[in-house]
Amino acid sequence: MKASESLRLAWFFARLGVKERVAPRLHVRPLVAELFLTENCNLRCISCNCWRENTQQELTTDEWKSVLRQLAALRIYKANFTGGEPLIRPDAIELLGYAHGQGVEHLHLNTNGIRLTPSVTSDVLDAGVRSFNISVDGPTGLVHDRIRGRLGAFDTTMTHLRHLIEFREQYDLKVRMNFTVMQANVEYLPKIAKLAQELQVRLYLNLATDSTFLFRADEVGEQKKVENAQLEQALAELEDVLREDSRWLPRYSDLRYMRGHFSDLLQKDLPCAESQLKLMIHSRGEIGGCWGHDPKANIRVTPIADLIDSEPYRDEHEKLFRKDCVGCGSNYSLNLRWRPSSYAQDLLWKAGRRSLAKG
Numbered sequence: 001m002k003a004s005e006s007l008r009l010a011w012f013f014a015r016l017g018v019k020e021r022v023a024p025r026l027h028v029r030p031l032v033a034e035l036f037l038t039e040n041c042n043l044r045c046i047s048c049n050c051w052r053e054n055t056q057q058e059l060t061t062d063e064w065k066s067v068l069r070q071l072a073a074l075r076i077y078k079a080n081f082t083g084g085e086p087l088i089r090p091d092a093i094e095l096l097g098y099a100h101g102q103g104v105e106h107l108h109l110n111t112n113g114i115r116l117t118p119s120v121t122s123d124v125l126d127a128g129v130r131s132f133n134i135s136v137d138g139p140t141g142l143v144h145d146r147i148r149g150r151l152g153a154f155d156t157t158m159t160h161l162r163h164l165i166e167f168r169e170q171y172d173l174k175v176r177m178n179f180t181v182m183q184a185n186v187e188y189l190p191k192i193a194k195l196a197q198e199l200q201v202r203l204y205l206n207l208a209t210d211s212t213f214l215f216r217a218d219e220v221g222e223q224k225k226v227e228n229a230q231l232e233q234a235l236a237e238l239e240d241v242l243r244e245d246s247r248w249l250p251r252y253s254d255l256r257y258m259r260g261h262f263s264d265l266l267q268k269d270l271p272c273a274e275s276q277l278k279l280m281i282h283s284r285g286e287i288g289g290c291w292g293h294d295p296k297a298n299i300r301v302t303p304i305a306d307l308i309d310s311e312p313y314r315d316e317h318e319k320l321f322r323k324d325c326v327g328c329g330s331n332y333s334l335n336l337r338w339r340p341s342s343y344a345q346d347l348l349w350k351a352g353r354r355s356l357a358k359g
Protein backbone atom coordinates (compact mmCIF):
# COMPACT_ATOMS: atom_id res chain seq x y z
CA MET A 1 0.00 0.00 0.00
CA LYS A 2 1.30 3.44 -0.92
CA ALA A 3 2.09 5.88 1.91
CA SER A 4 -0.62 8.28 0.65
CA GLU A 5 -3.22 5.48 0.82
CA SER A 6 -2.20 4.47 4.32
CA LEU A 7 -2.56 8.10 5.34
CA ARG A 8 -6.04 8.30 3.82
CA LEU A 9 -7.15 5.21 5.70
CA ALA A 10 -5.58 6.41 8.94
CA TRP A 11 -7.36 9.77 8.52
CA PHE A 12 -10.66 8.01 7.89
CA PHE A 13 -10.40 5.92 11.07
CA ALA A 14 -9.11 8.86 13.09
CA ARG A 15 -12.23 10.80 12.08
CA LEU A 16 -14.41 7.84 13.09
CA GLY A 17 -12.70 8.00 16.50
CA VAL A 18 -13.67 11.67 16.76
CA LYS A 19 -17.18 10.84 15.61
CA GLU A 20 -17.52 8.17 18.27
CA ARG A 21 -16.21 10.17 21.21
CA VAL A 22 -16.58 13.88 20.48
CA ALA A 23 -18.67 14.81 17.46
CA PRO A 24 -21.41 12.31 16.59
CA ARG A 25 -22.56 14.42 13.64
CA LEU A 26 -19.14 14.55 12.02
CA HIS A 27 -19.52 13.77 8.33
CA VAL A 28 -17.17 10.98 7.27
CA ARG A 29 -17.43 10.33 3.57
CA PRO A 30 -17.33 6.70 2.39
CA LEU A 31 -14.09 5.40 0.89
CA VAL A 32 -15.27 2.14 -0.64
CA ALA A 33 -18.14 1.47 -3.07
CA GLU A 34 -20.03 -1.80 -2.82
CA LEU A 35 -21.48 -2.39 -6.28
CA PHE A 36 -24.23 -4.97 -6.62
CA LEU A 37 -23.81 -5.44 -10.38
CA THR A 38 -26.77 -7.78 -10.42
CA GLU A 39 -29.01 -9.26 -7.75
CA ASN A 40 -29.59 -12.40 -9.85
CA CYS A 41 -27.52 -15.56 -9.61
CA ASN A 42 -26.49 -18.88 -11.16
CA LEU A 43 -26.59 -20.79 -7.86
CA ARG A 44 -29.38 -21.44 -5.36
CA CYS A 45 -27.87 -21.08 -1.92
CA ILE A 46 -30.12 -21.95 1.01
CA SER A 47 -28.72 -18.92 2.86
CA CYS A 48 -29.56 -16.37 0.19
CA ASN A 49 -32.55 -14.76 -1.44
CA CYS A 50 -30.97 -13.57 -4.69
CA TRP A 51 -31.98 -16.55 -6.80
CA ARG A 52 -35.55 -16.72 -5.47
CA GLU A 53 -36.55 -13.61 -7.40
CA ASN A 54 -35.76 -12.41 -10.87
CA THR A 55 -34.61 -8.83 -10.45
CA GLN A 56 -35.46 -6.78 -13.53
CA GLN A 57 -34.53 -3.32 -14.77
CA GLU A 58 -31.03 -3.40 -13.43
CA LEU A 59 -28.64 -0.62 -14.37
CA THR A 60 -27.46 -0.75 -17.98
CA THR A 61 -23.79 -0.80 -18.97
CA ASP A 62 -23.89 2.95 -19.61
CA GLU A 63 -25.56 3.63 -16.28
CA TRP A 64 -22.88 1.62 -14.45
CA LYS A 65 -20.21 3.49 -16.39
CA SER A 66 -21.72 6.76 -15.23
CA VAL A 67 -21.61 5.42 -11.63
CA LEU A 68 -17.94 4.49 -12.07
CA ARG A 69 -17.04 7.93 -13.47
CA GLN A 70 -18.77 9.57 -10.52
CA LEU A 71 -16.96 7.31 -8.05
CA ALA A 72 -13.61 8.08 -9.66
CA ALA A 73 -14.36 11.82 -9.47
CA LEU A 74 -15.10 11.37 -5.76
CA ARG A 75 -11.72 9.63 -5.35
CA ILE A 76 -13.33 6.43 -4.09
CA TYR A 77 -10.46 4.31 -2.84
CA LYS A 78 -11.79 0.90 -3.79
CA ALA A 79 -14.68 -0.64 -5.72
CA ASN A 80 -16.06 -4.01 -4.62
CA PHE A 81 -17.92 -5.77 -7.41
CA THR A 82 -20.49 -8.15 -5.99
CA GLY A 83 -24.08 -9.31 -6.32
CA GLY A 84 -25.91 -11.67 -6.77
CA GLU A 85 -23.26 -13.21 -8.93
CA PRO A 86 -21.40 -10.37 -10.67
CA LEU A 87 -19.83 -12.62 -13.31
CA ILE A 88 -23.20 -13.56 -14.83
CA ARG A 89 -23.43 -10.05 -16.27
CA PRO A 90 -22.13 -10.18 -19.84
CA ASP A 91 -20.55 -6.72 -19.35
CA ALA A 92 -18.81 -7.58 -16.04
CA ILE A 93 -15.27 -7.60 -17.49
CA GLU A 94 -15.96 -4.44 -19.48
CA LEU A 95 -17.14 -2.66 -16.31
CA LEU A 96 -14.15 -3.83 -14.28
CA GLY A 97 -11.78 -2.56 -16.96
CA TYR A 98 -13.72 0.68 -17.20
CA ALA A 99 -13.43 1.29 -13.45
CA HIS A 100 -9.69 0.76 -13.66
CA GLY A 101 -9.41 3.03 -16.71
CA GLN A 102 -11.25 5.77 -14.85
CA GLY A 103 -8.68 5.60 -12.08
CA VAL A 104 -10.44 3.57 -9.38
CA GLU A 105 -7.24 2.10 -8.08
CA HIS A 106 -8.34 -0.94 -6.10
CA LEU A 107 -10.77 -3.41 -7.60
CA HIS A 108 -12.20 -6.30 -5.65
CA LEU A 109 -14.44 -9.14 -6.83
CA ASN A 110 -16.80 -11.28 -4.75
CA THR A 111 -17.79 -14.40 -6.62
CA ASN A 112 -19.05 -17.93 -6.19
CA GLY A 113 -16.24 -18.91 -8.57
CA ILE A 114 -18.43 -20.89 -10.98
CA ARG A 115 -17.73 -18.60 -13.93
CA LEU A 116 -14.14 -17.88 -12.97
CA THR A 117 -12.75 -20.15 -15.70
CA PRO A 118 -9.09 -19.79 -16.71
CA SER A 119 -10.03 -17.52 -19.59
CA VAL A 120 -12.30 -15.31 -17.43
CA THR A 121 -9.61 -15.23 -14.75
CA SER A 122 -7.14 -13.94 -17.28
CA ASP A 123 -9.62 -11.24 -18.42
CA VAL A 124 -10.40 -10.24 -14.85
CA LEU A 125 -6.72 -9.89 -14.03
CA ASP A 126 -6.14 -7.89 -17.22
CA ALA A 127 -9.02 -5.63 -16.15
CA GLY A 128 -7.07 -4.78 -13.00
CA VAL A 129 -8.71 -6.85 -10.24
CA ARG A 130 -6.21 -7.73 -7.53
CA SER A 131 -8.44 -8.80 -4.67
CA PHE A 132 -10.91 -11.70 -4.56
CA ASN A 133 -13.35 -13.32 -2.19
CA ILE A 134 -14.37 -16.78 -3.33
CA SER A 135 -17.23 -18.40 -1.46
CA VAL A 136 -16.77 -21.93 -0.22
CA ASP A 137 -19.45 -23.07 2.21
CA GLY A 138 -18.09 -26.48 3.07
CA PRO A 139 -14.89 -28.51 3.04
CA THR A 140 -16.39 -31.15 0.72
CA GLY A 141 -18.76 -31.33 -2.22
CA LEU A 142 -21.34 -33.00 -0.02
CA VAL A 143 -21.63 -29.99 2.28
CA HIS A 144 -20.95 -27.14 -0.16
CA ASP A 145 -23.20 -28.43 -2.97
CA ARG A 146 -26.12 -28.99 -0.63
CA ILE A 147 -25.87 -25.41 0.63
CA ARG A 148 -25.18 -23.92 -2.79
CA GLY A 149 -27.98 -25.84 -4.50
CA ARG A 150 -25.98 -27.28 -7.36
CA LEU A 151 -24.28 -30.64 -7.76
CA GLY A 152 -20.65 -30.22 -8.79
CA ALA A 153 -20.42 -26.60 -7.61
CA PHE A 154 -17.67 -27.44 -5.12
CA ASP A 155 -15.46 -29.13 -7.70
CA THR A 156 -15.85 -26.26 -10.18
CA THR A 157 -15.22 -23.54 -7.62
CA MET A 158 -12.22 -25.33 -6.10
CA THR A 159 -10.67 -25.93 -9.52
CA HIS A 160 -11.07 -22.23 -10.35
CA LEU A 161 -9.82 -21.15 -6.93
CA ARG A 162 -6.68 -23.30 -7.23
CA HIS A 163 -6.05 -21.86 -10.69
CA LEU A 164 -6.45 -18.29 -9.42
CA ILE A 165 -4.00 -18.96 -6.59
CA GLU A 166 -1.33 -19.82 -9.16
CA PHE A 167 -1.27 -16.13 -10.13
CA ARG A 168 -1.02 -14.84 -6.60
CA GLU A 169 2.65 -13.92 -6.60
CA GLN A 170 2.79 -12.68 -10.18
CA TYR A 171 -0.01 -10.15 -9.57
CA ASP A 172 0.37 -9.71 -5.83
CA LEU A 173 -3.20 -10.92 -5.37
CA LYS A 174 -5.22 -10.91 -2.21
CA VAL A 175 -7.37 -14.05 -2.25
CA ARG A 176 -9.79 -14.87 0.55
CA MET A 177 -12.03 -17.87 0.97
CA ASN A 178 -15.42 -16.83 2.36
CA PHE A 179 -17.31 -19.37 4.42
CA THR A 180 -20.73 -18.36 5.67
CA VAL A 181 -21.34 -19.90 9.08
CA MET A 182 -24.88 -21.25 9.34
CA GLN A 183 -26.86 -24.14 10.81
CA ALA A 184 -26.05 -26.38 7.84
CA ASN A 185 -22.27 -26.10 8.11
CA VAL A 186 -21.27 -24.88 11.57
CA GLU A 187 -19.88 -28.28 12.49
CA TYR A 188 -17.43 -28.10 9.59
CA LEU A 189 -15.59 -25.03 10.88
CA PRO A 190 -12.46 -26.95 11.91
CA LYS A 191 -12.34 -28.72 8.53
CA ILE A 192 -12.75 -25.53 6.51
CA ALA A 193 -9.92 -24.03 8.57
CA LYS A 194 -7.70 -26.95 7.59
CA LEU A 195 -8.68 -26.54 3.95
CA ALA A 196 -7.75 -22.85 4.01
CA GLN A 197 -4.39 -23.76 5.51
CA GLU A 198 -3.82 -26.44 2.91
CA LEU A 199 -4.57 -23.95 0.12
CA GLN A 200 -2.78 -21.13 1.95
CA VAL A 201 -5.66 -18.72 1.51
CA ARG A 202 -7.02 -16.47 4.20
CA LEU A 203 -10.30 -17.72 5.65
CA TYR A 204 -13.04 -15.19 6.29
CA LEU A 205 -16.14 -16.23 8.20
CA ASN A 206 -19.36 -14.53 7.15
CA LEU A 207 -22.06 -14.87 9.76
CA ALA A 208 -25.48 -15.92 8.51
CA THR A 209 -28.16 -13.30 8.90
CA ASP A 210 -31.55 -12.66 7.36
CA SER A 211 -31.54 -8.92 7.97
CA THR A 212 -29.36 -7.97 5.00
CA PHE A 213 -31.40 -7.03 1.94
CA LEU A 214 -30.00 -9.95 -0.09
CA PHE A 215 -30.91 -12.57 2.45
CA ARG A 216 -34.44 -11.81 3.60
CA ALA A 217 -36.25 -15.15 3.31
CA ASP A 218 -37.86 -17.57 5.78
CA GLU A 219 -35.48 -20.38 4.87
CA VAL A 220 -32.54 -18.10 5.61
CA GLY A 221 -34.08 -17.33 9.00
CA GLU A 222 -33.78 -21.05 9.77
CA GLN A 223 -30.09 -21.09 8.83
CA LYS A 224 -29.24 -18.31 11.24
CA LYS A 225 -30.55 -20.47 14.11
CA VAL A 226 -27.29 -22.05 15.13
CA GLU A 227 -27.56 -24.20 18.24
CA ASN A 228 -25.37 -23.07 21.06
CA ALA A 229 -24.01 -26.53 21.93
CA GLN A 230 -23.07 -27.18 18.31
CA LEU A 231 -21.40 -23.79 17.99
CA GLU A 232 -19.41 -24.28 21.20
CA GLN A 233 -18.25 -27.71 20.09
CA ALA A 234 -17.13 -26.40 16.67
CA LEU A 235 -15.38 -23.42 18.28
CA ALA A 236 -13.53 -25.62 20.77
CA GLU A 237 -12.22 -27.74 17.90
CA LEU A 238 -11.41 -24.67 15.82
CA GLU A 239 -9.50 -23.17 18.71
CA ASP A 240 -7.33 -26.29 18.86
CA VAL A 241 -6.51 -25.84 15.16
CA LEU A 242 -5.74 -22.17 15.78
CA ARG A 243 -3.45 -22.91 18.74
CA GLU A 244 -1.51 -25.38 16.64
CA ASP A 245 -1.09 -23.01 13.69
CA SER A 246 -2.90 -19.68 13.37
CA ARG A 247 -1.75 -18.89 9.83
CA TRP A 248 -4.54 -18.07 7.32
CA LEU A 249 -7.21 -18.23 10.04
CA PRO A 250 -9.40 -15.60 11.71
CA ARG A 251 -8.14 -13.89 14.84
CA TYR A 252 -9.32 -14.89 18.32
CA SER A 253 -11.26 -11.62 18.60
CA ASP A 254 -13.09 -12.41 15.33
CA LEU A 255 -14.12 -15.82 16.65
CA ARG A 256 -15.22 -14.29 19.92
CA TYR A 257 -17.45 -11.90 17.99
CA MET A 258 -18.78 -14.79 15.94
CA ARG A 259 -19.77 -16.68 19.05
CA GLY A 260 -21.83 -13.69 20.17
CA HIS A 261 -23.47 -13.15 16.77
CA PHE A 262 -25.96 -15.99 16.99
CA SER A 263 -27.39 -14.84 20.31
CA ASP A 264 -26.85 -11.07 20.03
CA LEU A 265 -27.03 -9.93 16.42
CA LEU A 266 -26.37 -6.27 17.26
CA GLN A 267 -23.44 -6.41 19.68
CA LYS A 268 -24.11 -2.74 20.11
CA ASP A 269 -20.99 -1.91 22.11
CA LEU A 270 -19.02 -2.15 18.85
CA PRO A 271 -19.80 0.79 16.51
CA CYS A 272 -20.39 0.02 12.84
CA ALA A 273 -17.40 1.34 10.87
CA GLU A 274 -18.59 -0.75 7.93
CA SER A 275 -21.66 1.46 7.44
CA GLN A 276 -19.40 4.52 7.25
CA LEU A 277 -16.73 3.01 5.01
CA LYS A 278 -19.02 1.69 2.31
CA LEU A 279 -21.29 3.35 -0.17
CA MET A 280 -23.89 0.81 -1.27
CA ILE A 281 -25.12 0.90 -4.87
CA HIS A 282 -27.77 -1.68 -5.66
CA SER A 283 -28.35 -3.26 -9.05
CA ARG A 284 -31.32 -1.04 -9.86
CA GLY A 285 -29.53 2.13 -8.83
CA GLU A 286 -30.72 2.46 -5.24
CA ILE A 287 -27.95 4.13 -3.32
CA GLY A 288 -27.15 4.61 0.37
CA GLY A 289 -28.29 2.81 3.49
CA CYS A 290 -26.18 -0.14 4.62
CA TRP A 291 -26.39 -3.91 4.54
CA GLY A 292 -29.44 -4.04 6.77
CA HIS A 293 -31.10 -0.73 5.90
CA ASP A 294 -32.46 -0.09 2.44
CA PRO A 295 -31.48 3.00 0.47
CA LYS A 296 -33.96 5.80 -0.10
CA ALA A 297 -32.27 7.49 -3.09
CA ASN A 298 -31.53 6.32 -6.62
CA ILE A 299 -28.61 7.25 -8.86
CA ARG A 300 -31.08 7.45 -11.74
CA VAL A 301 -32.36 10.59 -10.01
CA THR A 302 -29.63 11.85 -7.67
CA PRO A 303 -25.94 12.32 -8.52
CA ILE A 304 -23.71 10.46 -6.06
CA ALA A 305 -21.90 13.59 -4.85
CA ASP A 306 -25.23 15.24 -3.95
CA LEU A 307 -26.42 12.16 -2.09
CA ILE A 308 -23.41 11.65 0.17
CA ASP A 309 -23.36 15.26 1.27
CA SER A 310 -27.13 15.48 1.80
CA GLU A 311 -28.69 15.94 5.24
CA PRO A 312 -30.76 12.69 5.11
CA TYR A 313 -27.66 10.64 4.27
CA ARG A 314 -25.69 12.26 7.07
CA ASP A 315 -28.54 11.79 9.57
CA GLU A 316 -28.91 8.15 8.64
CA HIS A 317 -25.18 7.49 8.87
CA GLU A 318 -24.98 9.06 12.27
CA LYS A 319 -27.53 6.48 13.46
CA LEU A 320 -25.96 3.55 11.64
CA PHE A 321 -22.55 4.26 13.13
CA ARG A 322 -23.86 3.87 16.66
CA LYS A 323 -25.88 0.84 15.55
CA ASP A 324 -29.28 2.35 15.82
CA CYS A 325 -30.09 -0.38 13.32
CA VAL A 326 -31.50 -3.88 12.81
CA GLY A 327 -28.02 -5.41 13.13
CA CYS A 328 -26.45 -7.79 10.66
CA GLY A 329 -22.87 -8.67 11.61
CA SER A 330 -21.56 -7.74 8.14
CA ASN A 331 -17.81 -7.14 8.11
CA TYR A 332 -17.56 -7.42 11.90
CA SER A 333 -13.87 -8.02 11.36
CA LEU A 334 -13.39 -4.49 10.06
CA ASN A 335 -15.42 -3.15 12.98
CA LEU A 336 -13.03 -4.93 15.34
CA ARG A 337 -9.86 -4.06 13.46
CA TRP A 338 -9.80 -0.40 14.41
CA ARG A 339 -10.41 -1.15 18.12
CA PRO A 340 -7.18 -1.39 20.11
CA SER A 341 -9.02 -3.59 22.64
CA SER A 342 -9.38 -6.35 20.03
CA TYR A 343 -5.57 -6.52 19.67
CA ALA A 344 -5.26 -6.66 23.45
CA GLN A 345 -7.68 -9.61 23.49
CA ASP A 346 -5.64 -11.39 20.82
CA LEU A 347 -2.45 -10.89 22.79
CA LEU A 348 -4.05 -12.24 25.95
CA TRP A 349 -5.27 -15.23 23.98
CA LYS A 350 -1.77 -15.85 22.62
CA ALA A 351 -0.44 -15.68 26.16
CA GLY A 352 -2.97 -18.36 27.13
CA ARG A 353 -4.95 -15.97 29.33
CA ARG A 354 -8.08 -16.06 27.19
CA SER A 355 -9.85 -18.88 25.43
CA LEU A 356 -13.09 -19.25 23.54
CA ALA A 357 -14.25 -21.58 26.27
CA LYS A 358 -13.59 -19.02 29.03
CA GLY A 359 -14.72 -15.90 27.15
Ligand SMILES: C[S@@+](CC[C@H](N)C(=O)[O-])C[C@H]1O[C@@H](n2cnc3c(N)ncnc32)[C@H](O)[C@@H]1O
Pocket residue numbers: 041045047048082083084085086110111112133134135178179180206207208209210214215220
Ligand atom coordinates in the same frame (compact mmCIF):
# COMPACT_ATOMS: atom_id res chain seq x y z
C1 LIG B 1 -24.35 -12.53 -1.57
S1 LIG B 1 -22.81 -13.24 -2.03
C2 LIG B 1 -22.43 -12.36 -3.51
C3 LIG B 1 -21.20 -12.86 -4.22
C4 LIG B 1 -21.25 -14.26 -4.79
N1 LIG B 1 -22.48 -14.59 -5.37
C5 LIG B 1 -20.84 -15.27 -3.75
O1 LIG B 1 -21.65 -16.13 -3.38
O2 LIG B 1 -19.71 -15.16 -3.30
C6 LIG B 1 -21.64 -12.49 -0.89
C7 LIG B 1 -21.34 -13.34 0.33
O3 LIG B 1 -22.50 -13.43 1.12
C8 LIG B 1 -22.48 -14.69 1.74
N2 LIG B 1 -23.79 -15.04 2.25
C9 LIG B 1 -24.74 -15.81 1.66
N3 LIG B 1 -25.81 -15.91 2.45
C10 LIG B 1 -25.55 -15.20 3.57
C11 LIG B 1 -26.29 -14.91 4.75
N4 LIG B 1 -27.53 -15.35 4.93
N5 LIG B 1 -25.71 -14.15 5.69
C12 LIG B 1 -24.46 -13.67 5.54
N6 LIG B 1 -23.71 -13.90 4.43
C13 LIG B 1 -24.26 -14.65 3.46
C14 LIG B 1 -22.02 -15.57 0.61
O4 LIG B 1 -21.57 -16.84 1.08
C15 LIG B 1 -20.92 -14.75 0.01
O5 LIG B 1 -19.68 -15.04 0.60
Ligand code: SF4
Pocket residue numbers: 040041042043044045048049050051083084085112148
Ligand atom coordinates in the same frame (compact mmCIF):
# COMPACT_ATOMS: atom_id res chain seq x y z
S1 SF4 C 1 -24.72 -16.40 -1.91
FE1 SF4 C 1 -23.88 -15.74 -3.86
S2 SF4 C 1 -23.92 -17.62 -5.08
FE2 SF4 C 1 -25.29 -17.99 -3.41
S3 SF4 C 1 -27.34 -17.48 -4.21
FE3 SF4 C 1 -26.48 -15.69 -3.10
S4 SF4 C 1 -25.55 -14.46 -4.65
FE4 SF4 C 1 -25.80 -16.53 -5.48
Ligand code: SF4
Pocket residue numbers: 272274275290291292293320321323325326327328329330
Ligand atom coordinates in the same frame (compact mmCIF):
# COMPACT_ATOMS: atom_id res chain seq x y z
S1 SF4 D 1 -24.52 -3.58 11.74
FE1 SF4 D 1 -26.25 -2.19 11.51
S2 SF4 D 1 -25.36 -0.31 10.70
FE2 SF4 D 1 -23.87 -1.91 10.39
S3 SF4 D 1 -24.25 -2.63 8.32
FE3 SF4 D 1 -25.41 -3.95 9.70
S4 SF4 D 1 -27.46 -3.06 9.85
FE4 SF4 D 1 -26.07 -1.53 8.98
